[in-house]
Amino acid sequence: MFLPSCSTHKAQSRRRQRTSKSLPGPDATSFYVNDRFADAVPMTTNQPGYLGPTSYSAILPKDEVDTIILDTAASIASDGSDFEMAHQHPLTKSMRIQMTTEVLKCLRHYPLLQDVIHLLKQYAQTCIVPLPLEIDLINGLGPIVDRFNLMHSVPDPRLVLKVLDNSSQPLEIPDGLKAGEFHQLCSGDNIRLEVLGFVFATAGRALSFGLCSYHFADPASPISKSRMIDELLRASTTCTILCTLISPVNHVTLWMLYENYSFTLMVTGFTGAPSWRRFGELASQLYALGLHREPTAPNVPTWLLETRRRVFSMCFLQDKTLSTFLGRPIRLSKRHTDMRMPRDLDDDEIMADEETLQQAIAGLDEHGWNTERRYLRTSWNRMRCISATYREEILDVALSKLDSNVERQLLDISRRIRESWDAFPEHLRYWPNCWNEKISPYVCLMLVIAHQTHWYNEFIIRKLLDQGQTPITSNLELLSVSTSLLSATLTLGTIRDRLYDIHKEFLIEVVLCGIPSASVLATALQEQHRTNAPFPPSVSRAETIRMLSVLISHLDAAAHLDSSSARPGEANYNLCKKACKAFTKIVDHVLEPRVEQITPNTADTELDLDLTLFSAPGLDAFEGIEFAAGDDGSIDWGAMTQWTL
Known part of the structure; x- marks a missing residue:
């Protein structure tokens, strides 16, 4: 290594001294007052x-x-x-102008964006805010689109600067503001990046679920659906980046962040790093706005109060879902919030005048549910928020060593889970025959999803209580809840709708509930095949094999469906492919055991695929799976995602 000589050090020292003498010293007054950035x-x-x-x-x-x-x-x-x-600013002004210009270019698709958001009123069963409010926002952009001819020309630099200036100002909501007037604060001449990011993410998600597919049916269409979805995701994400840097946090910021997180989740999956980061930003901004606390100001409009509760309940649920799937700590704890659940009100009632809204509130029962057996968007939020509170309790003890005290806590939570299910309004509790009754398939879809969200809590509890000391074939509680979850999941695979892609929802439920519950049943089949121990009378071995076979066919088909998010290169491809191979090996081995002589020492290990999910918090799903030498020997099972606590 070259080391400078002593004379070199002296020369460098003299140069530093001369340089330091030629530079003026820092002057605090000049820096803060006279020298403006x-x-x-x-x-x-x-x-x-x-x-x-x-x-x-x-x-x-x-x-x-x-x-x-x-x-x-x-x-x-x-x-x-x-x-x-x-x-x-970390981003220079020219960079902000360029980014905003690219965002505004998406408004050349304004008719499509308007159509798809209007269609949500017919199909969407859950929304972060009352749908009329979102429709007002997209309609409020129309005059700007027309005035600046944004459908046929590049954005005017004056408009770009106006959007940046509006977005850098606080969004103040006056006392007594009516719900129908809110859009005037942030659209039209007051257009803001938060609104654009919110609208683009909402429309992109809706397009992903198949709405307005007729816009892309023409082979001469200038843009494909996949490219449109990608453009909207990029534009929405750009808005979140800009708003994080220039905008004081406000309610529309949270709506935008939630929709962008949900949109990102559809594209990158639950295991994607962007999904985790997006929700982290959402949780941080939620706390910064104080949305975890009931407002103390006396003049908060009732519609805004209900909207705040609705936003928090949906964020609270997503927090528990993502944390459970990745086995990471929660970010939104009920111990640090006093926000109440939203009342079971219709969107139009929330957006109505104060007198009509108060009459609707007076018609609710003592627990806040509607008494007319209506299926409302807020109904699903309330149900799943209640389920998420039990999930938080379970996650709190999941890392504890199982002893008599922890077991007592888990059994107490299990009891309350069952009691709370019975306390839900009867029409909101899923029953298998609902598909054959005169109920919208979108309502039936939500009945299944609410059922899965609630009873997955029981599944986790039974896995935590199962320490492997007794055969899984004799664990009736675990087998029963696993069978129920997998059966309900598979019902979604039989539904087809030309206008709304239920199959995408089906694949999400497969990832969240289907694969974990199927893993328990597959493990039970392995054990029963080795030991000949019978299943409990209420659990059918043949039915278990049939359900696993149906799941395998869906997982295999997902790699070839445009709407599955499980094709090569898409979010859930590796996950579904690996699960499909694992379940196929087990079912094939159970149905067609090898005829050659097997020694006692190798009989249990030749195809002992360890699918004991949730056997301990922090363990990788499929960890330890070993195949006999063959064409699957190169599968990297360690790269699987986690179904951990």
Whole structure:
């Protein structure tokens, strides 16, 4: 290694001394007052947002708190340099302009975006906000699209600057604002990036589920559906990036982040790193807005209060779903929130005038459910939010060593899970024959999903209680709940709809509930094949084999379906492919055992595929699977995702 000589060190030292003498020293006054950054971050972007009871603002003396509040209000209202931060934007102004221009180009598809969002009123069973509110937002963009001819020309630079300026301002909601007037604050001349990101993500998800497919039926169509979906995801994600940097957090920010997370989840899957990161940003901004707390201000409009509750309940559910699937800590804990569940109200009732809304609230029962056996979008939110509270309790004890105390806690949760199911309104509790009755298939779909969300809690409990000390073939509770989950999942595979792709929902349920429950049943078949131990009388071996065979056929077909998200290169391809091969090996071995002599020492290991999911928190799904030497010997089972606690 070359080492500089002593004379070299001296020369370098002299040069440093000369350089330091020629540079002016830092002057704080000059830096903050006289030297203005050309692209300084405004103070409004750095506002702290919600501050809780242990925050610095609660600890400071009253007069200082008042000063901070006054300074905050002044900084929001002032355009002066005194209220700019002492650093510049991470993205230069030209970069922000370029990104916003690309986002606005998506409005050349405005008729399609408008059509698909209007169709949601017919098909969507769950929405982050009341659908009329979203329809108002997309309709409110129409005048801007027409005025600037955005369907046929590139965005006007003046519009680009206007959007950036609007998005950098706080979104203040006046007291007494009516629901039907909200869109005026953030669309039309007040167009904001948050609204664009929200609309693009919502429309992209709807297109993924097959809505408005007729727009792409013409072979001469200038853009394919897959390219359109990709463009909308890119534009929506660009909006989230820009808003994170320039926009004070507001309600529309959260709506945008939730829809973008859900859209990203469809494209990258539950195992995709972008999905995890998107939800992290959503949870952070939710806390910053204080959406985990019931508002204390006396004049919050009732429609906004119900919308806040609805948003939180859906985020709370997604938190538990993602954390369970990846085996990671939750981000939204019920211990740190006092937000109530949304009332079981229709979207139109929430958007109505205050008198009509209060009449609808008065018609609910003592628990907040509607009494007219209506299937409402909020009904599904309420049900699954209740189920998610039990999931959090289970996750809290999942890492504990199983002892008598933990077992007692789990059994108590199990009891309350059953009681809460019985307490749900009867028409919301799934029954297998619902598909044959005069009920919308989209309602039946949600009945299944709500059922799976609730009873998967029981599945996790039974897996935690199963320590492998007794044969799984004698574990009636675990086998029963696994059979119920897999059977309900498979019913979705038989439904076909020309306008809405239920098959995509089916594959999601396969990933979340079908494969884990099937793994338990496959393990039981392996054990029964080795030991000849009988299944409990209420569990049919033949029916178990039939359900596994049907699941295998669906997993195999998913690799060839446009709408499955399981084709090569798509989110769930590897997961479904590996699960399909594992289940196929087991079923083939059970039905067609080898006829050659097998020694006792090798009989149990020749095809002992370890599918003991949830055997301990943190274990990889399919970990330890070993195939006999053959064409599948090169499968990297360690790369599988996790179904861990």
